[in-house]
Amino acid sequence: MNYLEELNDAQRKAVESTEGPVMVIAGAGSGKTRVLTYRIAHLINKKVDPFNILALTFTNKAAKEMKSRIGNIIGSSESANIWMGTFHSIFARVLRFEASLIGYPSNFTIYDTQDSRNAIKSIVKELNLDDKIYKPSSVYSRISSAKNNLIGADDYLQHPELISQDESSGKSQLRYIYKRYSEKCKRSGAMDFDDLLFNTNILFRDHPNILLKYQHKFHYLLVDEYQDTNYAQYLIIKKLAALRENICVVGDDAQSIYGFRGADIQNILSFKNDYPDYKLFKLEQNYRSTKRIVEAANSIIEKNKGQIKKNVWTSNEEGELIKLVRNFTDNEEGLFVAQSIFEINNEDKNQFSDFAVLYRTNAQSRALEEALRKTNIPYKIYGGLSFYQRKEIKDLLAYFRLTINHNDEESLMRVINYPARGIGKTTIEKLQVASSEYNKSIWELLENIGAIELNLNSGTKTKISEFVTLIKSFRTMHESHSAFELGEHISSSTGILRELYSDKSPEGVSRYDNIQEVLNALKEFTDSNFDEEKSLSDFLIDVALLTDADQDNEDDLNKVTLMTVHAAKGLEFPYVFIVGLEENLFPSQMALSSRSDLEEERRLFYVALTRAKKRVFLSYSNTRYKWGSLNQCEPSRFIDELDPAFLEFPSQNKIVKPEFQREGFRRTTGNTPPIRRKLKAIDSHSQTNVSSSAQGVKTGMEVEHERFGKGKVLHVEGDKATVFFPNVGQKQLLLKFARLTILK
């Protein structure tokens, strides 16, 4: 087998230990994907039926790529049969088969976050609660984390701890919202993202025979990015693996960045308790990045406590220093990025696709986009307001969803009067009241609108029955026509196309084009993979579970990539820009209150750094627009934490400081720590040379450094000082960034 020869010792062992529990701790860039790929290929080579392999990946794109790589090794007819995908899409598929057992229709709808929030919002209204206190987003995240910990609505009602938490945060009614929300979802035949995992657990818990069936089906389990699994996912895996224990998990505790959605590093740490005779392999050699990048990243991650011991190293070349750049505004930061890309691209004959710009929040993309557009640099953005979340798309999809599942209330509400057909607010309110009064779905009321006394005038009733007939006709057509034909018919016969076509504004035109694009996607979907079922409801599941990283366009080759650090997980680029390195942004303000949140931000920064193969650029800005007003910012603590030995500070920026309107200024709140205040003071007149005397550090002084401890200043030159620390030896420090306290 020549593919085994392409692996180093640890990788090879991880590939060949096919039987029994295996954990692979894989440092950044250590060939994790390669191990997973070869391991699956190896299994199939050993005559394991691909049908008996379940591989859980973090994005659908990763699954697709891995499948095609495996196909290259062992033949694509085999690899096509592997069950490979994200947790959500794999178990959505399982649930479709088994839905009736847990009281759902097999054509259930998947609610996205917006649907869920809307549903919660209407419940808060129904219960006459204050929507300032019960904000849909916060209620939703509370319910979400309950579900991720397998606490159902009824469990929640009897959970003293959660109830008292809610009471002390002034949200004592939360449990009743949760209860109603569950009921509403069930009545609508809808599952939200968390339900897909929650209900899979319910299914396996309450139907041991079904669990057994899948245990017999999946002889071999592989889980990628294990550090980012939450409790619900952990338990599904554990149950499925219980029979044969042929489970292989791959992860890196240093890259755990999804704590906010319930991911628990403990899952890695407790693997050895669940499977005492497990085999552990550590992949520590980094093949991706230069020495300086690897070591700089190590210098960051070592600030975190409680990690699995490992020593990530590389035999790659030294590489260049990490360049740090300060900007006065976020727009200037964008220009810096654009300019640098332009220059590097010119001198080294690189592709635009060699560059990635990573940021903490999606909102930061705008300034970057603008700068790249101005400089004519092609780019693509992942995430943010994705294509399928645009209003016109959601409207069309709502018709699709309603056709498949008439009880889908969120979709119904979206389209019952769009395009306007004379069923207005008053009517809808009456329907909603009646719906909770009779405990019937709104669709059921609509269907029997003639038989129910709702105090509606006959004109409205006619309009309603026309609407019902329309949707039912789509349903009938669904039986006899392809998904694409149906989609086309729906978009024209509902009047959506006509409505958008008549809007000749640029936005209107682009909305019309977007609808056409959905239809194209649907056509492509219908035409692909003849062996799999390709109905409209399959399409809807695919669309609902697209991840941010999944979008892929043929014409997106050779473009600069813009994405959040989260979305960049698992990817690599020769040149990486990490922008917006400011306190309260990266690390996020909300992470500052707890140590563990801050450590997660630090891991996030670690992930960002380790995406780079050749060079890293860090940048921050002194001011940034937030919510339309200007804010002052301070450099991120993570900059201070990087070992300065790996950093290149630019000579003075040539850019002229723009004038700010005083009124527009809003001060950042909170107490500025002394060091930061000092930094800020230096920053604000840093056009003049930063002299050592600004901080008063002089040769011969005794100083203390936050990390290196006490030391003696040997030499000062400009803004650089040479200091001897008994603990760590001699260090070159930049006074601008080193946290030096003068002792004597």
Add this chain to the structure above:
DNA sequence: GTATTATCTAAGTCT
């Protein structure tokens, strides 16, 4: 019931 205007509020990361 519908269209237009004024006001509010959100944006932290993802399925």
Add this chain to the structure above:
DNA sequence: TAGATAATAC
């Protein structure tokens, strides 16, 4: 700043 919602006029 921009999209969502409430208020207002028709």
